[in-house]
Amino acid sequence: xxxxxxxxxxxxxxxxxxxxxxxxxxxxxxxxxxxxxxxxxxxxxxxxxxxxxxxxxxxxxxxxxxxxxxxxxxxxxxxxxxxxxxxxxxxxxxxxxxxxxxxxxxxxxxxxxxxxxxxxxxxxxxxxxxxxxxxxxxxxxxxxxxxxxxxxxxxxxxxxxxxxxxxxxxxxxxxxxxxxxxxxxxxxxxxxxxxxxxxx
Numbered sequence: 001x002x003x004x005x006x007x008x009x010x011x012x013x014x015x016x017x018x019x020x021x022x023x024x025x026x027x028x029x030x031x032x033x034x035x036x037x038x039x040x041x042x043x044x045x046x047x048x049x050x051x052x053x054x055x056x057x058x059x060x061x062x063x064x065x066x067x068x069x070x071x072x073x074x075x076x077x078x079x080x081x082x083x084x085x086x087x088x089x090x091x092x093x094x095x096x097x098x099x100x101x102x103x104x105x106x107x108x109x110x111x112x113x114x115x116x117x118x119x120x121x122x123x124x125x126x127x128x129x130x131x132x133x134x135x136x137x138x139x140x141x142x143x144x145x146x147x148x149x150x151x152x153x154x155x156x157x158x159x160x161x162x163x164x165x166x167x168x169x170x171x172x173x174x175x176x177x178x179x180x181x182x183x184x185x186x187x188x189x190x191x192x193x194x195x196x197x198x199x200x
Contacts, residue, residue, distance in 0.1 A: 071200035073111045095169050099130045099161050102168060103145055106199070112141040115198045120191050123153035130161040138198060155187030 044051045065086045068075040078087055096102040103124075115138050122136040135151065137144045163182040166172040177183035185192060 069200055071111070071114065071197075073113045076113060096165065098165065099126045099132045102165070103132070103134050106136065106145050107143055109199045110143045111198055111200060112143075114200065115141050115143070115194075118194050118198070120154040120194070121151050122191070122195060123149045123156045125149075125156070125158040126161040126164065127158065128160040128162055132161070136195075138195070143198070153187065155185065155191040157192065158184045158186075 043055075060082065061084070063084055063086075065088050066074075066078045066082070067088050067090045068078060069091070070089045075087065075089070078085060096105055119139045120137075122138075124132075124134045124136065126132045126134075133147070133149050135146050135149055135153070137151070159177065160182040163172060163177055163180075167174060167177055167183075174183065178185075
């Protein structure tokens with residue numbers, strides 16, 4: 001808890017990545033294979049098959065550890081498509097410190113395969129220190145987040161903002177939020193459970 005107060009998530013991630021792989025701007029593979037780079041675009045456009053063979057395939061075939069969030073699309077992909085790579089489960093590192101951060105992170109953390117079969121409209125109302133309303137629509141393995149309440153909701157979720165952030169940080173249990181009335185739900189609870197499954 002004290003460490004979280006002193007150090008931002010971005011700083012922690014940067015430190016661990018530098019310790020693990022060296023100071024490589026956290027995107028060595030992306031930089032190596034991205035055809036948008038000035039040093040790469042020529043060979044890529046000149047001979048794409050050769051580029052894939054000499055640059056991309058060696059990285060795909062390399063035996064190494066891949067870090068994935070448990071239950072994520074990435075874990076399923078690596079297990080199915082890259083079985084020669086070791087899989088290590090880690091937390092997703094996303095710990096919003098505000099309601100704006102929570103809503104902004106939803107499209108980033110969304111796992112479309114985990115949302116298969118879910119079609120629901122969520123109306124969120126946040127009260128207290130950070131008042132905000134938002135609509136989240138999950139349908140056809142996509143997510144759409146917008147300010148305000150739009151359309152007819154399948155479930156309404158009203159939460160005291162600081163308590164919701166504490167819940168996301170695993171500092172509070174959802175049962176406490178419900179019992180203390182800091183979280184109120186109007187609609188099928190299963191939809192809130194399904195919502196959570198989309199963001200492991």
